[in-house]
Amino acid sequence: MRVLVVGGSGFLGREVCRRAVGLGWSVVGTFHSGAIAVGGVAARRLDVTDRAAVRALVAEVRPDAVVGTPYRYGHWAVTADGAAHVAVAAAERNARLVHVSSDALHAGRPVPYADDEPPTPVHAYGAAKAAAETAVRAVDPGAAVVRTSLIVGEGSKQIQLCRDALAGRATLFSDELRCPIDVTDLADAVLELVASPYAGLLNVAGSDAVSRAELGRLVAERFGLDTAGLKTTTSAATGLVRPLDVRLDSTRAGGLLRTRLRGVREVLAG
Template sequence: MRVLVVGGSGLLGRAVCSRAVDAGLSVVGTFHSGLIGVPGVDARRLDVTDRPAVRALVAEVRPDAVVGTPYRYGDWAVTADGAAHVALAAAEAGARLVHVSSDALHAGRPTPYPDDEPPTPVHAYGAAKAAAETAVRAIDPGAALVRTSLILGEGSKQIQLCRDALAGRAVLFSDELRCPIDVTDLADAVLELVVSSYAGLLNVAGPDAVSRAELGLLVAEREGLDPAGLKTATGAALGLSRPLDVRLDSARATDLLRTRLRGVRELLAP
């Protein structure tokens, strides 16, 4: 099987490339500015906002499956339009599509979100992810769409944000809850979906809901950092338009997939 990973230079994209190579698949990964750096991957430069370029690359590679992971915070053309371009090219090539989405398209509420919950975005990034889903589902009803949460792992921006907050250089919100997931667990789940016939939305996130501030304390404990310096605030008090309590119910994924989705406390145990 040949798999095209669009956005292969990102944290998740690299993990998908690496795990796919380990599984013996033929892997082509795209990058725009960063490097993929995974042995065995055929790396190709691609601008996902350029629809003809996306179509040309997919037609050349002729993948059996396409994994779409590209996004750029605050960039509609990459996050929304780019996803549509990838979906269109994959459909034209008859390739299986797994599109990676985000919990950021939900507004937040006291109860967990099921897989099929309609988006309720409260900021531009969430709106872009919601638009991407709409485009993908319209173009390819057979595609799998993975909604995930904060992604942890080596090189994770979320872990670095915690370190910065512990050093007083950033702020973590105590009222912003998420269900963090390990990047390897997520990559394995994505690759399971590549070879499955699952269609539609699927929450794939960790079982533990923690605030960003709690995540910072877990990082401090694991890395032996002084938690006293942790800088926190509440999004509500600052009047920020951000999703706050966003917990994903991943029970369907747990039943469907062989991959065990580990909780954040297990992942960050000292």
């Protein structure tokens, strides 16, 4: 298996590269500004907003499969246009495509979201992720589109945000619920989908629904940090328009995949 990981320098992308190498696959990972630094991975610089460059790289690499993980918060051209460019290039080579999306395209509600529910974005990033999905599914109906949640693990932005809030340098929302997933679980699930014929949307998230504030307390317990300085607030108090209760129902993924999608409490318990 020869796989191209677009966004291989990102937190998830590096783990996908690492675990694909462990499977004995030939792996090419792309980066734009950060380093991949994973042994056995051929690293290539790529600007996903450059359609010609994306097509040229895919034509050169000739991958059996492409994993699309790139995004940049608040950057439509990377998140939406970039996903479309990757999908077109993969389709031209008849390569299997697994596109990684986000729960941020939902508005939030008291009932968990099923796999196939249409996007209801309430902010620009969610709209960009929804546009990316639309492009991918239009270009390649056979692609697997993974909707996931907050990605945790050593070195993740989510864990660092919790550490910052515990130190009084950031604030966590107590009214935003998510289903965090460990980066290794998500990477394994993505690679299972690379080797499968599954087509369409699939929720792949952790089994626990927690608020961002509760996640901060779980991080404190895991690393022996004091919660006295933990700063919390609500979206309503800030006046920001953000998705609130966004729980993904990953029942379908649980029955389809061998990878066990652990809850964040188990993950952080060590």
